[in-house]
Amino acid sequence: MQTTLAGNMVHCRECGTQIARSAPTCPKCGGRQSAAGGKSKVVAGILAILLGGLGIHRFYLGQGWGIFYLLFCWTFVPSIIAFFEGIVFLLSSDDNWNAKYGG
Ligand SMILES: [Zn+2]
Structure with a gap:
């Protein structure tokens, strides 16, 4: 379970909680995740x-x-x-x- 999820999970830039890669904000602290929606x-x-x-x-x-x-x-x-x-x-x-x- 952990390994199948790992590819889709990232750590929140603000608090370090593991969250979905696609999440625009952290569900725990509300911090914006610049990897999502940012420009390359x-x-x-x-x-x-x-x-x-x-x-x-x-x-x-x-x-x-x-x-x-x-x-x-x-x-x-x-x-x-x-x-x-x-x-x-x-x-x-x-x-x-x-x-x-x-x-
Ligand atoms: Zn967070």
Whole structure:
């Protein structure tokens, strides 16, 4: 029983109680679980590097001002900015990332 459940269980980030991986909040302490519903920094980083000139990574992160990347994509400036943003995304620590974009 324990082993079959293990793959679907995680420890609460706040109190350490074992909870379902899919749970958005801890049933015991109510702490938000950033792993659920958070954005992937790897996906955002790759989007920024490959499609950053179109602001795709900003739309992925739910930031509507990504439209400015699209408006100015013909200047190639957004592509350059987004490339470096992608690098920063990929290099940022999980804690920093979760604080900004998790959950
Ligand atoms: Zn908890």
